[in-house]
Amino acid sequence: MKVRLRNPDRELDVAGPLSVQHLLARLDINRESVLVIRGDTLVTSDVVLQDDDVIEIRPVISGGAF
Amino acid sequence: MCRQPAVIDIRRHNAGFCGEHFLRLCRDQVTKAIEEFSMIGPGERVLVAVSGGKDSLAAWDLLSSLGYEADGLYLGLGIGDYSDTSGDHARRFAASRDLRLIEVDLRERYGFDIPTGSRAARRVPCSACGLAKRHVFDRVAVEGGYDVVATGHNLDDEAAVLFGNVLRWQVDYLARQLPVLPERDGFPRKVKPLVRLTEREMAAYCVLRGIDYIVEECPMSAGNKHLGYKEALNAIEQQSPGSKHDFYFGFLARASERFRAGIEADQAALRPCSACGAPTVTEVCAFCRLVERVTGERAGGSVPVELSAGSGVRPS
Ligand code: SF4
Ligand SMILES: [Zn+2]
Ligand SMILES: [Zn+2]
Numbered sequence: 001m002k003v004r005l006r007n008p009d010r011e012l013d014v015a016g017p018l019s020v021q022h023l024l025a026r027l028d029i030n031r032e033s034v035l036v037i038r039g040d041t042l043v044t045s046d047v048v049l050q051d052d053d054v055i056e057i058r059p060v061i062s063g064g065a066f
Numbered sequence: 067m068c069r070q071p072a073v074i075d076i077r078r079h080n081a082g083f084c085g086e087h088f089l090r091l092c093r094d095q096v097t098k099a100i101e102e103f104s105m106i107g108p109g110e111r112v113l114v115a116v117s118g119g120k121d122s123l124a125a126w127d128l129l130s131s132l133g134y135e136a137d138g139l140y141l142g143l144g145i146g147d148y149s150d151t152s153g154d155h156a157r158r159f160a161a162s163r164d165l166r167l168i169e170v171d172l173r174e175r176y177g178f179d180i181p182t183g184s185r186a187a188r189r190v191p192c193s194a195c196g197l198a199k200r201h202v203f204d205r206v207a208v209e210g211g212y213d214v215v216a217t218g219h220n221l222d223d224e225a226a227v228l229f230g231n232v233l234r235w236q237v238d239y240l241a242r243q244l245p246v247l248p249e250r251d252g253f254p255r256k257v258k259p260l261v262r263l264t265e266r267e268m269a270a271y272c273v274l275r276g277i278d279y280i281v282e283e284c285p286m287s288a289g290n291k292h293l294g295y296k297e298a299l300n301a302i303e304q305q306s307p308g309s310k311h312d313f314y315f316g317f318l319a320r321a322s323e324r325f326r327a328g329i330e331a332d333q334a335a336l337r338p339c340s341a342c343g344a345p346t347v348t349e350v351c352a353f354c355r356l357v358e359r360v361t362g363e364r365a366g367g368s369v370p371v372e373l374s375a376g377s378g379v380r381p382s
Contacts, residue, residue: 006281032300035269042073042273044082060269061222061296062119063192063287 001053003027016051023049024057033061074270077307085274092271095262096128103246105257110213112136113254115203116159116167118152120272120279121218123159125260127275129216130165136216141202142171143195144179145286152280159277168210170202177361180286186360191286194356201353204344207254219258222265225310226295228317241325244318251336251345264310265296 003012003023014023020036020043036043037056049055072082083091100106106129114126116138129136140156143149153169160167173179176198178186184194207215224243231239247256260268272279287293302309338344339351346352357363 007283030297030300030304032264032266032303033297035266035273037273042270044072044075046075058269058281060120060266061293061300062121062265063283063290063293063296 001049001051001055004054004056006056006058016053017048019046019048021045023055027057029057034059073274074267076267078303078311080307088267088270089274092124092263092267093128093132096259097132099245099259099262100257103244103257105246105255105259106134106214106216110135111211112214112216113168113203113207113210113212114138115199115215115217116140116156117218118155118159118280119218120269120277121220121223121260121265123155123218123277123279124268124271124275125216125218126159126165127163127277128271129259130163137166137168137210137212139168139170139203139206141199142169142173143198144171144173145181145284148280148282148284151282155278155280159279168206170206172198172202175202176357177363178357183356183360184286187356189356192290195286197353197356201342201344201351204253205342208252212254213249214255214257216257216259218260218268220260220263220265220268221310221314222296222299223292224258224261225299225314226292228314229295229299230291237325238329240322241329244322251338253345261314262311 001014001016001018003014004010005012012027014026018026021031024031024034024036024045031045035058036045037058038047038049038053043049068084068087070084070086073085074088075082079091106112112129112134114122114129114136116122116126118140122138126136126138138156138160140153142153156167159165172183180191180195180198183198184191187194189197203215203217206212224245228240228243230236231243245258245261249255263271271277299310299313335347336345337347339346339349339354341350341354344351344353348355350358
């Protein structure tokens with residue numbers, strides 16, 4: 001599957017099938033700090049991602065503004 | 067039981083939510099915060115501080131959809147591409163919902179932008195920026211006859227600030243860290259209607275509501291200590307869901323009051339800034355001193371505002 005990461009933007013190829021939870025663990029990403037989007041919908045951590053999926057892992061932590 | 071597929075799982079609620087139920091949860095949490103802390107009274111006019119990011123646009127969307135009369139204020143900070151893009155997001159959102167957006171440009175109005183201003187004043191950018199935002203939001207609210215200024219601070223923001231203040235025992239800040247700061251001397255009340263919702267929930271809210279927010283970070287936020295605090299708190303949250311909520315709301319319920327007494331003397335000493343009239347404990351307020359330092363001129367007078375997007379007519 002194609003995994004797009006943001007800030008900075010980069011793309012990874014990861015072999016499926018793989019659950020969202022395992023994908024995040026493998027990339028060492030805390031689930032509290034991201035949303036996982038498949039196509040244009042949000043997916044929960046138990047969803048199993050397939051080889052032909054296109055995934056965005058979008059960080060949600062924003063700084064400043066205090 | 068709901069049969070729709072879950073789109074988000076929230077471990078501190080120990081539940082997964084479909085889109086519709088999640089949006090309802092967000093509205094309920096905002097309603098609960100507004101009631102719990104008496105944030106906005108019936109018929110009061112709200113000015114929402116809008117940055118083009120997920121939190122402020124979600125706050126604006128939530129308040130409008132709950133029926134509040136809420137206009138937006140976008141402050142142009144002059145931070146290169148970041149400001150141009152974030153302004154576009156704010157304008158597009160306002161136009162798409164037919165909401166009224168007021169715009170003020172820091173450079174046009176006060177003669178400096180955040181990068182040059184913070185350098186000249188030898189302040190870290192976020193400190194100069196926060197000062198400018200507070201000043202301009204207050205000012206525009208007073209001049210526009212708004213009762214309340216609402217900001218998009220979420221649970222993660224508040225918990226991170228609290229964490230930083232506790233680490234250093236910043237007693238003055240702890241006394242003032244509340245979801246509502248009451249109005250005083252003609253200055254509007256400040257409220258944070260998103261305190262019961264996390265950053266991740268606000269991003270999800272925007273995705274589900276089709277709100278196109280700026281995902282990129284402000285380039286000046288690099289090295290901001292609060293980012294580190296948020297990561298630390300998320301590491302704790304992952305191990306024990308609900309920690310952020312308990313930390314912040316436990317402080318409000320059990321500790322916040324104890325820090326209040328110390329600042330009452332300070333409150334009494336407040337008087338109007340001799341240049342702009344904002345409440346301050348010094349002769350000239352911190353914002354006016356910043357402007358003077360950066361441009362060699364004193365701020366004052368009123369803020370010319372430019373209206374954009376939306377006709378000012380609210381959809382009923
Ligand atoms: S990150 Fe700092 S400089 Fe950038 S908008 Fe936020 S407060 Fe201002
Ligand atoms: Zn449902
Ligand atoms: Zn002043």
